[in-house]
Amino acid sequence: MAPIKLYNASRTYQTEWETQFPWLRKASDGSERGFCTLCHVIITPYKASFVRHEKTSFHLSSDQNLAVEPTEHASLSYGALPETLSKKSISKARQLKAGVLDEKSENDYLQFEVTSGNQSTSKKIKLSPNSASKSSFSQLMQPAKAPKKSYEATRRYRTEWETQFPWLQKAPDGSEMAYCKLCHIVIRQHKGCLVQHEKSNFHLSRDGNLNVEQTKVPIQSCAALPEAPLQTRKNKARHLKAGGPEEKSKEYIEIEWTSVDQSSPKKTKLLLDCNSQSSPKLIQAAVTPKKSYDATRRYRTQWETQFPWLEKASDGSESAFCKLCHLILRPHKGCLVQHEKSDSHRARGWNLDVEQTKLPIQSCAALPETPSQTSKNKERHLKVGGPEEKSKEYIEIEWTSVDQSPPKKTKLLLDCDSQSSPQMIQTAMASKKSYDASRRYRTKWETQFPWLKKASDGSERAYCKLCHVIIRPHKGCLVQHEKSDSHRARGWNLKVEQTKLPNQGCTALPETPSQSRKNIQIGLTSVDQSPLKKTKLLYNGNSINGSEDFGTCFGEFAATLDCMETRELICELCRLFYSLGWVTGTGGGISIKDKDGGILVAPSRVQKERIKPEDLFKLDSDGQILSSPSNASLKLSQCTPLFMLAYKLLGVGAVLHSHSKNAVLATLIYGKEFRVTHLEMIKGIQDGVTKKALRYDDELVVPIIDNTPFEKDLVTSMEQAINAYPSSQAVLVRRHGVYVWGDTWQQAKSMAECFDYLFEVAVDMKRLHMDAAAKPSLYENL
Numbered sequence: 001m002a003p004i005k006l007y008n009a010s011r012t013y014q015t016e017w018e019t020q021f022p023w024l025r026k027a028s029d030g031s032e033r034g035f036c037t038l039c040h041v042i043i044t045p046y047k048a049s050f051v052r053h054e055k056t057s058f059h060l061s062s063d064q065n066l067a068v069e070p071t072e073h074a075s076l077s078y079g080a081l082p083e084t085l086s087k088k089s090i091s092k093a094r095q096l097k098a099g100v101l102d103e104k105s106e107n108d109y110l111q112f113e114v115t116s117g118n119q120s121t122s123k124k125i126k127l128s129p130n131s132a133s134k135s136s137f138s139q140l141m142q143p144a145k146a147p148k149k150s151y152e153a154t155r156r157y158r159t160e161w162e163t164q165f166p167w168l169q170k171a172p173d174g175s176e177m178a179y180c181k182l183c184h185i186v187i188r189q190h191k192g193c194l195v196q197h198e199k200s201n202f203h204l205s206r207d208g209n210l211n212v213e214q215t216k217v218p219i220q221s222c223a224a225l226p227e228a229p230l231q232t233r234k235n236k237a238r239h240l241k242a243g244g245p246e247e248k249s250k251e252y253i254e255i256e257w258t259s260v261d262q263s264s265p266k267k268t269k270l271l272l273d274c275n276s277q278s279s280p281k282l283i284q285a286a287v288t289p290k291k292s293y294d295a296t297r298r299y300r301t302q303w304e305t306q307f308p309w310l311e312k313a314s315d316g317s318e319s320a321f322c323k324l325c326h327l328i329l330r331p332h333k334g335c336l337v338q339h340e341k342s343d344s345h346r347a348r349g350w351n352l353d354v355e356q357t358k359l360p361i362q363s364c365a366a367l368p369e370t371p372s373q374t375s376k377n378k379e380r381h382l383k384v385g386g387p388e389e390k391s392k393e394y395i396e397i398e399w400t401s402v403d404q405s406p407p408k409k410t411k412l413l414l415d416c417d418s419q420s421s422p423q424m425i426q427t428a429m430a431s432k433k434s435y436d437a438s439r440r441y442r443t444k445w446e447t448q449f450p451w452l453k454k455a456s457d458g459s460e461r462a463y464c465k466l467c468h469v470i471i472r473p474h475k476g477c478l479v480q481h482e483k484s485d486s487h488r489a490r491g492w493n494l495k496v497e498q499t500k501l502p503n504q505g506c507t508a509l510p511e512t513p514s515q516s517r518k519n520i521q522i523g524l525t526s527v528d529q530s531p532l533k534k535t536k537l538l539y540n541g542n543s544i545n546g547s548e549d550f551g552t553c554f555g556e557f558a559a560t561l562d563c564m565e566t567r568e569l570i571c572e573l574c575r576l577f578y579s580l581g582w583v584t585g586t587g588g589g590i591s592i593k594d595k596d597g598g599i600l601v602a603p604s605r606v607q608k609e610r611i612k613p614e615d616l617f618k619l620d621s622d623g624q625i626l627s628s629p630s631n632a633s634l635k636l637s638q639c640t641p642l643f644m645l646a647y648k649l650l651g652v653g654a655v656l657h658s659h660s661k662n663a664v665l666a667t668l669i670y671g672k673e674f675r676v677t678h679l680e681m682i683k684g685i686q687d688g689v690t691k692k693a694l695r696y697d698d699e700l701v702v703p704i705i706d707n708t709p710f711e712k713d714l715v716t717s718m719e720q721a722i723n724a725y726p727s728s729q730a731v732l733v734r735r736h737g738v739y740v741w742g743d744t745w746q747q748a749k750s751m752a753e754c755f756d757y758l759f760e761v762a763v764d765m766k767r768l769h770m771d772a773a774a775k776p777s778l779y780e781n782l
């Protein structure tokens, strides 16, 4: 292809040319070139070029001697979208010229419809009286002949160009012309013109291809893109992004890149010249991204004045973060404004925290009666001391911020046209009834959410004591908030304060310390900064010596947990017991009393290892339900009547129910009682009467009751067993499992482990034809 000749850079476009060439305008691409408004082509700024162009059949076929006079419409869209006279318009013009239509007499101008893509606009066409010769008039009278096909007219737009020029598409005007999606101009359907256009500053300034972001260079040694010039590299990168034809024949590396529209990263292949002169460094240099628009942006702390809900994102980036919506936002003021207007953000009501306290000005028109977004915006402007404040009247109000900081005074803008009264202001401000307005804060939520209190702004909203954010008075929102990273990062469960370690030779924490227990260990101060509280520190049963007071080892220093901690603990223990095979197949269960005496019980027929704190039921000491899970499909565990037996009869702190195979097998090798002796793990069991730990050489006896088709039918026999064996801390249920209890959950857990071990040993001894109930002397002679 012949190279495109560039015009002399010193040339400038002359407006007076337009007198001679009415179709001519200055090109809108920032250059000094001319633009044919009929053909939509750019022409070098030489008079000779225009003359030449005017004679081309391409132009003639468009012109038809019609001098177009741009109207306002035309100048507005000039240079942008194509404006092609519709055939209907041309034929009308012809008829006018020929005097077939009489509109000519009324007006020298004719209002024409000009089609541009799908749109049509009005335009005036001046009929040039001297332009057409008589012959051309008579020509016009003839039915329109198909114009002689010019070189241009035979050209076709080629879709395959789009591979090379990702900014390209077919002109939306139905013609065969090309169209730049970035510059919004029509270009001749000529590859040279496309290349030329791509190099123009106008286009380059709009070039969206400078956003390639290299994340990894998996190929280590390859020649990459040339070091210079920059534009060439950009072009290559672009070619690759577009998956140009070269890609197939050469080596490439895979890169990830993000598009200007911030959509998720895409993978693409980057072409490499594998002539091996270059190093990976070069690759890197070549593809090192031009900083995208966002990459150069910085978070600005001063935005927080205007947007009280804003903080810098905690992910180390320069992004902004909405404290209410927990959303990361682009560090762009426009985006923040946009976000603030969003329904989701407004539903979180950051701006409903203005509290009007006094109206010092007595007579003033205030906010509109039906407070629309505008009034909210007005308030906001005032809160942030917007520009209007300076020029208008205002009243002073006190308001509290979402961060619960001391009330601030601010000025409320008033439209001082004095039609309104302070009442109106009040009405205006009070009438912002939202969805939330009908909701009420419920104190009982605090049981489940210890970090919760009622917002102190007088509203019905909830407030997180840890995150210092106001939350909608909606349980779902509380649950949601509790799960949020920001909340969890603040360690809602750090409210136990360790005061002393009463005994030096004791381990404090259970073996698998969950976050809450770790917290006990590190002794954090209470979130609400209330005076020191005493708490009990767990002892580990390993330190027990036989016959020690069991309570000394467990009970006295056992940390009692609040409702939420207890809920968490049950979930954790369920997972643990599942892994031991104690609560598989939805069987088995756990119930623990919290420090306020509330009995927490898991739901029935659910996978116990997957339950969540909010799935638990809370009962009082009579077994009455205090709170149920919000998921109404959850039913109370069938084990509940059995758990309640131990609570009521023995006043214990926790009851566990295991379906352990060891327990089941043990019930198969014994009759009415499970008996073992002379096993070290017996020392891990408490005597329910003496409250002392059993000795190694004591005999451990556990009653065995027969199973029933329904769990609830075990109540009678279990009650009898408990009464008949007051020392026992467990009841075995034949072919079913075992119930174990303790004064604290730690005791119950620890004893359940010891029991299980002893059941297993007894079963294994039976396999070895030995009797675990027999004294060792029985075997001394073996």
Ligand SMILES: CSC[C@@H](O)[C@@H](O)C(=O)COP(=O)(O)O
Residues within 6 Å of the ligand: 585, 586, 587, 588, 589, 602, 603, 604, 605, 606, 636, 637, 638, 639, 657, 711
């Ligand atoms: C596998 S079903 C087991 C149940 O019938 C029962 O024995 C049990 O331990 C659990 O009862 P649940 O009501 O699911 O808590």
Ligand SMILES: [Zn+2]
Residues within 6 Å of the ligand: 587, 588, 657, 659, 736, 737
């Ligand atoms: Zn069971």
